[in-house]
């Protein structure tokens with residue numbers, strides 16, 4: 001078997017060598033606790049603030065608006081739970097969408113059990129939230145709107161600028177889960193009227209277990225972790241210095257390379273989509289054809305199971321995902337594919353291929369060649385397909 005072809009970057013990415021190099025000294029010789037008064041330790045406070053400056057800069061935010069967390073899930077939990085707690089006297093209504101990551105959906109369910117009322121907006125067949133529909137869901141007791149910047153399964157980029165503007169016209173806070181979007185497409189918290197934004201290191205070639213939450217200054221939210229004075233007293237605990245250095249470096253590199261990477265990934269993405277749709281019969285692109293993350297290919301193949309395709313791809317040394325990694329292993333179809341209206345038999349045949357900066361056009365061709373062969377072979381063994389073919393060809 002040849003070299004591994006990794007096309008599951010929406011699940012996680014490798015730490016870039018430059019990121020690892022930047023992190024390593026902070027595990028060993030530069031291990032000091034940033035809260036220490038002696039220079040050896042307090043230098044690490046400066047190092048954290050360098051990472052904070054880089055990230056603030058990348059979003060048009062102020063450094064004091066960036067809070068380091070333990071990753072995307074923690075950032076999402078903090079945003080929703082803290083707003084609910086701080087604003088419950090104003091109202092108990094939250095608006096989100098059906099296609100959010102489980103870090104949002106399960107937090108909303110938790111809040112519903114505690115007396116909050118959550119509206120889960122439908123999306124159209126391409127996974128788009130309709131801003132007009134969102135506006136009509138607003139009530140006098142709405143305290144928060146949370147809509148993801150881009151979807152992790154189908155790559156649809158949501159109209160968050162418009163949603164942010166609507167939220168602000170109504171005096172409502174706007175949070176966005178930007179875990180898939182940050183570092184992939186340009187984001188600006190002021191131009192887009194974003195009050196809170198979640199991101200995660202390991203989705204942008206940084207380390208796992210570190211992320212950040214942007215909180216617009218002036219928004220009074222409670223602490224997520226009580227304890228020491230780290231992160232302005234809002235997220236206590238000795239800082240994950242190597243992780244923070246890593247996510248800072250990863251963000252810096254992601255911003256520097258964004259333009260070239262967007263072009264390279266879009267070219268490979270469109271080449272794959274074009275070849276798949278034209279060379280494999282009864283295949284379908286899931287998600288938006290234009291407003292789509294540069295690195296996302298999500299396709300369904302009728303009459304075959306996505307999970308089976310994954311096993312065959314694995315045997316060919318190709319890493320991909322069916323629907324969402326979080327739902328694989330369960331029998332339910334992905335909540336995102338269900339929300340865009342796919343019937344079960346088509347959502348079960350979905351495969352997600354997500355690109356990274358190291359993927360090449362040759363790899364893309366190898367993946368499509370393998371998909372062609374695998375889908376053809378599986379269909380030969382599918383009674384449903386044979387039956388269909390007899391009646392339609």
Ligand SMILES: *Cc1c(COP(=O)(O)O)cnc(C)c1O
Nearest residue numbers: 071072073101103152179180200
């Ligand atoms: C991966 C992901 C998360 C969770 O981030 P972790 O750092 O793995 O906790 C949240 N939201 C979206 C959209 C994601 O893709």
